[in-house]
Amino acid sequence: MIEKKRIIFHIDMDHFFTAVEEREHPEYKGKPVIVGANPKEGKGRGVVSTCNYEARKFGVRSGMPISRAWKLCPQAIYLPVNYELYVKVSNEIMDTLREYSEKFEQWGIDEAFLDVTSKAKDYAEAEALARLIKKEICEREKLTCSIGIGPNKLVAKIASDIQKPDGLTIVRENETEKFLAPLPVRKLLWVGRKTEQKLETLGIKTIGDLSHYDPTVLAENFGIMGTQIYLMAHGIDKSEVEERGEIKSISRDITFEEDTSDFNLIINTLDKLSEEICNDALRQNLYFKTVTIKVRYENFETHTHSRTLPLITNRLQDLRKTAKELIQNYLRLDRKVRLIGLRVSNFASTEKQKTLI
Ligand code: TTP
Ligand code: MG
Numbered sequence: 214m215i216e217k218k219r220i221i222f223h224i225d226m227d228h229f230f231t232a233v234e235e236r237e238h239p240e241y242k243g244k245p246v247i248v249g250a251n252p253k254e255g256k257g258r259g260v261v262s263t264c265n266y267e268a269r270k271f272g273v274r275s276g277m278p279i280s281r282a283w284k285l286c287p288q289a290i291y292l293p294v295n296y297e298l299y300v301k302v303s304n305e306i307m308d309t310l311r312e313y314s315e316k317f318e319q320w321g322i323d324e325a326f327l328d329v330t331s332k333a334k335d336y337a338e339a340e341a342l343a344r345l346i347k348k349e350i351c352e353r354e355k356l357t358c359s360i361g362i363g364p365n366k367l368v369a370k371i372a373s374d375i376q377k378p379d380g381l382t383i384v385r386e387n388e389t390e391k392f393l394a395p396l397p398v399r400k401l402l403w404v405g406r407k408t409e410q411k412l413e414t415l416g417i418k419t420i421g422d423l424s425h426y427d428p429t430v431l432a433e434n435f436g437i438m439g440t441q442i443y444l445m446a447h448g449i450d451k452s453e454v455e456e457r458g459e460i461k462s463i464s465r466d467i468t469f470e471e472d473t474s475d476f477n478l479i480i481n482t483l484d485k486l487s488e489e490i491c492n493d494a495l496r497q498n499l500y501f502k503t504v505t506i507k508v509r510y511e512n513f514e515t516h517t518h519s520r521t522l523p524l525i526t527n528r529l530q531d532l533r534k535t536a537k538e539l540i541q542n543y544l545r546l547d548r549k550v551r552l553i554g555l556r557v558s559n560f561a562s563t564e565k566q567k568t569l570i
Contacts, residue, residue, distance in 0.1 A: 218386060219330045220339045221454060223361045223369035224310060224346065226323035227378035231265040233302050234292055236355045245289035247273060247282055250524060252291050255283040259524060262294050266378060276528065294524050296502070300561065302354065309349060313342070316454045321498035322561040324373075326366050328454040336362065336385055343381055364389060367450035371400050389448035394421030401445045403438060403496065411435075420446045463493050463501075464556035472511040472549035479550055483540060486555040487532040500525035500561045504535045507554035508543040516543060525561050532557065 226232065230248040235241045245268035250259025257279045264273045264282070271286035282289070303322045311317045316328035333339035343360045350358055359380040361372025368389055372382040384392045393400075398420055399409050411434070417423050423431075424446035431439035444450070465486045473479065483506075494501060505519040518539045522531070536555055543550075 217330065219328060219364055220333055220336065221363055221366055221369040222327040222329055222339075222343060222346075223320075223363075223366065223373040224325050224327070224358050225361075225373045225377075226306065226356060226358045228263055228265045229303075229323035229356075230263045230294065230299055231268075231292075232356050233299055234295070235265065237298075241290055243267065245271060245273070245286050246292065247279075247286070247289045248292045248294055249282070250279040251293065252279045252283040255280050255287070257283070260526075260528070262524060264289070296525060296561070302356075303561075306350060306354060306356075309353060310346065313346060318454045318456050320370075322500070324370075324498070326369065326454045336383055340381070340383060347379075347381070365448070365450040366452055366454060367402065367445055368392070368448055370402070371396065374400075390424065393446065393448055394419060394424065396420050398423055398442075398446075401442055403445075404442060405492075405495065408435065408438070408442075460497065460499060460560065462556050462558035463490050463499070464554060465489050466507070466552055466554035468552045469550065472551050474544075474546055474549045476544055479540070479544060479553060480537060483536050483553060483555065484533055486553070487536055488529060490555060490557055491527060491529040491532055494527040494557065500527050501557035502526075502559035502561075503557065504532060504539065505556040505558070506536055506539040506543075507552070507556070508540065508550060509552040509554075511549040511551050513551070518543070521559065 231246045234246060234248060245265065247261055247264040247268050249261040251257045259279050261273060261275055261277045261279055261282050263275045268286055268289050273282045273285050299322060307319050307325060310325050310327060314327045314329050314332055318326045320326060329339055329342060333342050339362050343362060347358060347360060350356060357379040359373045359377045361369040361375070361382050363369040363372050363384045364386040368384050371393070372384045375382045396419060398404050398412050398417060401420065412423065417426055423442060428440060428443045431443050435442070467482055467486060502525050503519055503521045505517055507515065507517045509515045520535055520539055522535065
C-alpha cells in the first residue's frame with residue numbers, strides 16, 4: 214500500500230508571554246519587555262521566562278538569569294509572570310486552531326500541530342490555509358504566530374522556527390533533506406546539550422553530518438536514541454498528530470535496596486530522580502510549578518511536602534535545588550529511609566487529565 218503523503222502544520226506563537234503583555238498594555242509597544250523573576254536592580258534571583266524581540270536585540274534570552282538580563286538591558290520593562298492570563302489566552306488560541314482540523318495536538322503552552330492532509334490537496338492550498346489561520350489569530354487575539362508546513366511533525370516544527378516573528382515556512386517532502394542538512398543537530402527534538410556535545414566529539418555538528426554517519430556506530434553510542442536521531446536527520450518521522458490527554462503530573466519513586474540514613478546516597482538519588490523527571494518534562498515541553506517530595510521511613514511512616522514555585526520551569530537546577538530544600542527536614546541520623554519520591558505538577562496546559570508514572 215502506498216502511504217498517503219501528509220501535510221502537517223506547526224504553529225508557534227511569537228514571544229508569547231511578552232506579546233500578551235504588550236497587547237494588554239499598548240504603551241509597552243516598541244520597548245524591550247522582559248517577563249520573569251523580579252530583577253531587584255540586578256540582585257534578583259531566578260530567570261527570564263521570555264522577552265520580546267526588542268529585548269533580544271540586547272542579547273536577552275529565555276532561561277537566562279534575571280541578573281544577567283539586567284546587566285544587558287536595565288532599561289527594559291520587567292514584568293512578573295501572569296500565568297493565569299497566558300493560560301486563558303492559550304486556551305482561546307487552541308480552540309481556534311482546533312476548528313481547522315480534527316487532527317490537532319497541543320504541544321506546550323503556545324504551540325500546536327495540525328494535520329491538514331484532508332483539508333488541503335497540495336502545498337499551495339496548505340499555504341492559503343496557513344495564511345487564513347494567521348489572519349484569524351491576529352484578528353481574534355491581536356497576536357502573531359509563525360507557522361511551519363512540512364510532510365511530518367518534525368520538519369514542520371523545525372520550519373516554524375526558521376522565520377520568526379510572523380513567519381511562514383514551507384518545506385516540501387523532496388526539499389526536506391536539503392532544508393535540514395545545514396542546521397545544527399540541536400534543532401532535532403531529543404537532542405539536548407549533552408547529546409550535542411557527545412555528537413560533536415564524533416565530528417557531528419550539523420544534521421547533514423548526522424545523516425551521513427554510520428547508523429550502527431550511532432546505535433552503539435546512543436542506544437535506541439541513536440537510531441531515532443539518525444532517522445530524524447533524514448527527515449523521517451511517522452508520529453501522528455493526536456491530542457494527548459493532559460498530563461497532570463510526572464513522578465518517580467525509588468525504594469532503597471537497604472533502608473538508609475546515608476545523606477549522600479539519599480541526595481544523589483534525589484538528583485537522579487530530578488534528572489529523569491526533567492528529561493520527561495523537556496521532551497514533552499511541559500513546564501511545572503509545583504514540586505513534591507515523598508519520604509517513607511523504615512517503619513512505613515510516609516511524609517509528603519510540596520512547594521509551589523514563583524515561576525513555571527523545567528530546568529534541572531531549579532528542580533534539584535527545590536527537591537533538596539524540601540527533603541532537608543526529613544533527613545535525620547536516627548531515622549532510616551526506605552523510599553523517596555519526587556513529583557512535579559501544576560503544568561502550563563489544560564483540560565483532560567492523565568498521569569505519567
Ligand atoms: P517559546 O515558544 O519557546 O518562546 P516564545 O514564544 O517566548 O518566543 P518565540 O517567538 O521564539 O517562540 O515558549 C513559549 C512561552 O513559554 C514563552 O513565551 C515563555 C515560556 N517559557 C518559559 O517560561 N521558560 C523558558 O525557558 C521558555 C523557553 C519558555
Ligand atoms: Mg513561541
